[in-house]
Amino acid sequence: MSVTAPRGFRAAGVAAGLKSSGLADVALVVNDGPDATAAGVFTTNRVKAAPVLWTEQVVRGGVVRAVVLNSGGANACTGAPGFQDTHATAEQTAASLTGSSARLILGAGEVAVCSTGLIGERLPMEKLLPGVRAAVRGLARDAGLAAAEAIMTTDTRPKTTVAAGTGWTVGGMAKGAGMLAPALATMLCVLTTDAVAGSEALDTALRAACRVTFDRIDSDGCMSTNDTVLLLASGASGIEPTQAELTAAVTAACHDLAQQLLADAEGATKQIAIDVTAAASEDDAVEVGRSVARNNLVKTALFGNDPNWGRILAAVGTTTAAFEPDQLDVAVNGVWVCRSGAAAEDRAKVDLGGRDVTIQVRLNAGTEAATVWTNDLSHAYVHENSAYSS
Amino acid sequence: MSVTAPRGFRAAGVAAGLKSSGLADVALVVNDGPDATAAGVFTTNRVKAAPVLWTEQVVRGGVVRAVVLNSGGANACTGAPGFQDTHATAEQTAASLTGSSARLILGAGEVAVCSTGLIGERLPMEKLLPGVRAAVRGLARDAGLAAAEAIMTTDTRPKTTVAAGTGWTVGGMAKGAGMLAPALATMLCVLTTDAVAGSEALDTALRAACRVTFDRIDSDGCMSTNDTVLLLASGASGIEPTQAELTAAVTAACHDLAQQLLADAEGATKQIAIDVTAAASEDDAVEVGRSVARNNLVKTALFGNDPNWGRILAAVGTTTAAFEPDQLDVAVNGVWVCRSGAAAEDRAKVDLGGRDVTIQVRLNAGTEAATVWTNDLSHAYVHENSAYSS
Structure with missing residues (x-):
């Protein structure tokens, strides 16, 4: 309708x-x-x-x-x-x-x-x-x-x-x-x-x-x-x-x-929700979410079914949001692969087989939250955007 | 040595x-x-x-x-x-x-x-x-x-x-x-x-x-x-x-x-110099250069040998640099495909066959300049960064 x-x-x-x-x-x-x-x-x-x-x-x-x-x-x-x-x-x-x-x-x-x-x-x-x-x-x-x-x-x-x-x-x-x-x-x-x-x-x-x-x-x-x-x-x-x-x-x-x-994003194989929680402000949560969403290394890792939380931390580290590096927690599809800025649960437990991926970033700096959505960076994305003149 | x-x-x-x-x-x-x-x-x-x-x-x-x-x-x-x-x-x-x-x-x-x-x-x-x-x-x-x-x-x-x-x-x-x-x-x-x-x-x-x-x-x-x-x-x-x-x-x-x-950048097929000239300040020139350098749509277009100047203009438009949209000039490998914010020379004249690419962005807002270098976004980049856990 x-x-x-x-x-x-x-x-x-x-x-x-x-x-x-x-x-x-x-x-x-x-x-x-x-x-x-x-x-x-x-x-x-x-x-x-x-x-x-x-x-x-x-x-x-x-x-x-x-x-x-x-x-x-x-x-x-x-x-x-x-x-x-x-x-x-x-x-x-x-x-x-x-x-x-x-x-x-x-x-x-x-x-x-x-x-x-x-x-x-x-x-x-x-x-x-x-x-x-x-x-x-x-x-x-x-x-x-x-x-x-x-x-x-x-x-x-x-x-x-x-x-x-x-x-x-x-x-x-x-x-x-x-x-x-x-x-x-x-x-x-x-x-x-x-x-x-x-x-x-x-x-x-x-x-x-x-x-x-x-x-x-x-x-x-x-x-x-x-x-x-x-x-x-x-x-x-x-x-x-x-x-x-x-x-x-x-x-x-x-x-x-x-x-x-x-x-329906061009050439995407994953639909990724980045949930940023325990932020000092909603703006901080959005800034962190965007920074992860735009990081080509995070996006290619997810295309490769790799729960590479180090790249997520590196993306968070480029922001001005309030947080302490040694207090960051990160989960990928529910598995807390990083706690207090270091390795925690076994990354082999993360199941990235499906299309939907949820990344949780807990800043431990407050009570605000936001979700930013993105896609992975795939071969098809490169193909479609190099071949289609738009 | x-x-x-x-x-x-x-x-x-x-x-x-x-x-x-x-x-x-x-x-x-x-x-x-x-x-x-x-x-x-x-x-x-x-x-x-x-x-x-x-x-x-x-x-x-x-x-x-x-x-x-x-x-x-x-x-x-x-x-x-x-x-x-x-x-x-x-x-x-x-x-x-x-x-x-x-x-x-x-x-x-x-x-x-x-x-x-x-x-x-x-x-x-x-x-x-x-x-x-x-x-x-x-x-x-x-x-x-x-x-x-x-x-x-x-x-x-x-x-x-x-x-x-x-x-x-x-x-x-x-x-x-x-x-x-x-x-x-x-x-x-x-x-x-x-x-x-x-x-x-x-x-x-x-x-x-x-x-x-x-x-x-x-x-x-x-x-x-x-x-x-x-x-x-x-x-x-x-x-x-x-x-x-x-x-x-x-x-x-x-x-x-x-x-x-x-x-030697991972998977790159192009080495791209972005020369920003006639800027109001060197900071403006660098900001514009970086914005073009980071734009995945520009980078995939160049991987596809496509002198897509519209994507370059769209990238420039996301910056806070001093310029008027209808006074932007863009050249790709010496061909001024965009003058005064609109199509100028025939884009078919642009030769993107080689590895080296020069993009010139003339802001017509001052006398400062800067060059930012980048690579294209290729299939090999996606492959290497999805397969290599780093």
Whole structure:
């Protein structure tokens, strides 16, 4: 059901010829209201793609009636002409939607745009604009999955989610299979809800959700130019949840999508949770988790089914978190191979045969905790990222 | 000639049985004086191996008459017993040297200790201590190469260097083939000189040299627990160079060894220089260089001979350096594939067939510059680091 699970939304996914494979590459999500409130979280990379610069403005405007997304081209590092392409895409979307229904009269400034694919090349507008028109014609209440499929790049499967409130719902779709990194990743995510919620409530919920989900996936430490997470509310349920209820549902949806992204990370054979506990602060726990998550030597060791806790300690040692080196404990899949900074239980007891790996790092410096998720570094990762120009 | 090129130094390399291969694994460098001044630079990892903690104290003491090094075990994350092992190694070295010659009377506090190999396991002292005694017996003026061979781990060849002053010389040896990272790497380096130089002059020269050589190699962004660079002066030439002369020769020796480390990095097929120019500050240039050097997507692209400048821009965008995204220029092997943040010359013109790659990043924000060196991320890197438990 994806983004069309909540009432008030239609979607479409069509093939415009941007992908040489001929697969679907243009998606559209339309908010039929009655409300059109929205919030957005964007890449913190200073090199931002044209659609990110555009959509930041749209979200700031407070009203988002549609999101048009394309795969097959990131429209990043394309200069002023690239920005004009994004503008033209929004204009086309607004014009076609306005012409399609008496219910909808909107301007380009109410249309968010997202792009993903190769950096540094202009989009083929002669294909994209007809694709936008086709997507408008194809809009349907049951096309949530088609939209999710149209935004896939190296993803092997579409990612969709639904989180239920009481009488209202959050739906979502995402794409991303690599460059998962701090403060988002090459990932696009559109969340929808039929709850009644103002832009501020949506913003609070979305930031809180991203902070503990997408922001804590660190697949390869690389941060994309295009990352965008949008949350649109139609208010069609007529129910206004509390902030806590809204945040909980949005967080559940983001968590589910984040885990799907991780499960589909390029070339990964392991899905690794790094639980950092007994930290002096949550920031310390996150810093330590990220440092382990990004360490290529830890990641290759896990690919080789080697519970190499020395590399984990070396990664922890590069952080500024509060801890004493001789008070660090480390467990791999429940076996405490390191206690007080030295060897403890027999590493041969660690079973790394499965896909799921849990690393526990106990800093013994406080009571805070955080979990960061990552993948291993495999031959397939090297292959996919050397062969695929993205 | 290595560490024995300057007058006043003897060395040895012997097999003590620490390596299962039976290859040499204990090295010894002895300073016969007349001086015994020294300086050291150590890993900034907060998880420091026992020999690092020991040797920091020795260098602080101001007199270093010998360095004993072992491969086949890092003696890191081994707790108080591991520190006692290091102490015992220094004691054995001091006792054996004192017994070997009327010229040498020294205490353990004048013996630096370095270890490299697997983290988290105790050293087999019943093999190491006899090895130290054998090394003392084997000391010779022409054993510099033997010492360099005895400190190899995954290195495929020994690394030695000589830099000539006027009437004095700097010699050196190093080991390291992976974990090359900021603020050193799993690397051990012993430099010697027969110049007359006080500890302060040596320290100034060594820090200046490391800052622009070892500290700017960033092979995989991982920082080891054992990194140590030592500089010992015998004064046997009777010549006291100026600070500038000393710094220049030590820098030349470090640069030569750093390039050898890079050339031998685990599984690398490319040797990559990242020249950052027109930066507002040298720190900015280094930050940008490191960010590109550590980016797995850039590194896999270069492994695949793909001049993917979009990934380079995305890496630059994660830094705090002064620049405007639409004023960035990037060249790969001399072809300016990106100008003003957008596509410029045809990327098909870039020849990535050879081992050497130069990436130029022009920030257009000032007049400072720096070069950071790295390698690509290859299948062999993944293989070696997943199969080798280090």
